[in-house]
Amino acid sequence: MTEFFDGIAALAYEGPESNSELCYRHYNPDEVVLGKRMEDHLRFAVAWWHSFAWEGGDPFGGQTFERPWHPQDDMGRAKMKADVAFEMFEKLGVPFYCWHDADIRPEQGNYAGNLRTLEEITDYMAEKQESAKVRCLWGTANMFSHRRWMAGASTNPDPEVFAYAAATVKGCLDATMKLGGENYVLWGGREGYETLLNTDMGMELDHMGRFLSMVVDYKHKIGFKGTILVEPKPQEPSKHQYDYDAATCIGFLRKYGLENEVKLNLEQGHAILAGHSFEHEIAVAAAEGMLGSIDMNRNDYQSGWDTDQFPNNVPEVALAYYHILKAGGLGTGGTNFDAKLRRQSIDPIDLLAGHAGGMDVCARGLKAAATMIEDGGLEQALTERYAGWKTPQAQEMLGSDLASLQKRVLDEGIEPEPRSGRQERLENYVNRFV
Template sequence: MEENLRFAMAWWHNLCATGVDMFGAGTADKTFHAEPGTMEHAKAKVDAGIEFMQKLGIKYYCFHDADIVPEDPVDINETNRRLEEITDYLLEQTKGTGIKALWTTANMFSNPRFMNGAGSSNSADVFCFAAAQAKKGIELAVKLGAQGYVFWGGREGYETLLNTDMKLEQDNVAQLFRMARDYGRKIGFTGDFYIEPKPKEPMKHQYDFDAATAIGFLRKYGLDKDFRMNIEANHATLAGHTFQHELRVSAVNDMMGSVDANQGDLLLGWDTDQFPSNVYDTTMAMYEILKAGGLRGGLNFDAKNRRPSNTPEDMFVAFIVGMDTFALGLIKAAALIEDGRIDSFVKERYASYETGIGKEIREGTATLESCAAHAAALKAPADPGSGQQEYLEGVVNNVLFASSC
């Protein structure tokens, strides 16, 4: 179970988010007895985060550069100095704990300089700042022993085509990825680079809309050997997909990497980043993960407490609910596989491709002429058979809820 459930704490939500939204101020105290915006506060968050992870048995964390230190408003060199200082402190404080980074990333969407994108910016100067942040982020990944580096293209997209050179922007995003890959391999980063698809918010049209779009982008630019998907459940919802769908698309393309474990609200049209509590969703997610041979990365709780849940106790309860929901999902997913009825049904449903013309189609030896001749000999095709969706949904219910006796 531990191997399949490598849980991680998202620094930004758990140690930084206070419940601020567009309608109101924060409700949770995340000062940790230090002045926000100072290096003392940055170190206090490290101490609080380590204590939190140790009490819950969590062994991994994930962060953006801007989560762990206050960004200097005028000098990126000072920001980089602070990043070195805080990661030195992080290594010191985690020594002997078994706690380490799952993946790192750079915040290339919050600062006003990224209002038109980062790698996709119309400004070459801004592109270079994005490259500088990626460079430092990859260096920190190596320093902290992280097994992944993530690109989330929150601003890599456009609002209107009237002012957009789409080809130039996408070419430049790919160039940033190439630079990051080449530099990472040069300095000894052996982990995976991840793309985290999201269809919208904050940009109206984002270039990494969903897993299929991101995979097509990577293959077009020859980046598919080093990059994999970091799939977030809530982003799948926004793309009009299920969490299971995005995982399956990643798996069948050999690009399943890591997971941001949360859930969205189907009644709301934005990224709510709720802690996962839906056992159906986690069961089908872990079903896909197990069938794909497991995750190379882990399960990062990119999730935040609801705004009224503003106490330290609420932070612990939320993680416990999320971890228990995925643990139960893992148990039930393994039971579904062991039960065998779903696999047997799918195998039988496509049995016509195991022999005769079906086998020739799969092996690539059939031609349009041979398929047409087969159809002519049949005169009319046989009934393709019922999909029995309701039966299979009943199987899932049976495995989830039937008593052991």
């Protein structure tokens, strides 16, 4: 055990009436919801980058967190960071964690050094997993922070950067497989453009498609059984990113013949930045059979940018899990807390409290979603609204043509009357459960 969480006991489920500062009031991993344990529905994961690598800076100020593994510049401190991480996983009782290569290894300034330290630290993490209950949900490569990535990775105008990106992903996919990861994520943080004045968009998209095909080919070559995921985001850090939202990513995957190989990792905050709700993005991916995993967080609606806060809005979360449950669940994916403390929350207990609160919000949302599914009110409303399309005449109409439909309207004197969408009544219905 480390000294970082000294004196803080492991969190336990104490129920909604508990007055404890640090416990679970709603998340009970063994509670059965729709025939499955709550833990197996939610599949919580801790994000290594926000919880351990982030130092508390923002665009207007530097580091506020003083951790014993700072500065993160040698293997000794990298292993200390891993020790603290696994201790926190145990105290929270989460089943998974997620990482970027740059989160877990010190930067060496060259590819060979970075690969060596990545292999060393993931060997260390694999050893720790042997005696822990936690395992790797997914790994990924940070190809947006270092200056080498300033013009993108797979979309970079310099072919040597493309090669460097390919080598980086290979190393990270190898490491993910070694750790038993159930997925591998590609988030194109700078796969986009700042200005079209210096951008060949067609070339960049083709290169991005080819790169992703290489990843899929390598996955099959090494026998990686996990799911390859891409993560949509419309902006930040690029002015415009090619993976704008779920629909954009689905169109991209279909264009390059990857729709049966790759699914989506969707984030609440990214959905908001794209002008969507989280449940919209989930429903879009689910409709195309491409729902893979989720990053759970929230944005500050006053700030207009991606603040990555822990979720605290039960109605939003309930609607997200409603569509996840309707789609059959998260499969190999999970609920990763891509969420960070506020830069003023500097105490070790804050890390545990942030996750505990988020896990309780998700548990409440899941239970509300399950109750709505069991009640069937929303499904009944949908059935009633679209009942006209169940008739043989309506189905025959879909195979008809404009001239035939015009004739029918004239012959039958069709003059449709609008019908209520019942939005307020349905919103009131949802509020009964949340």
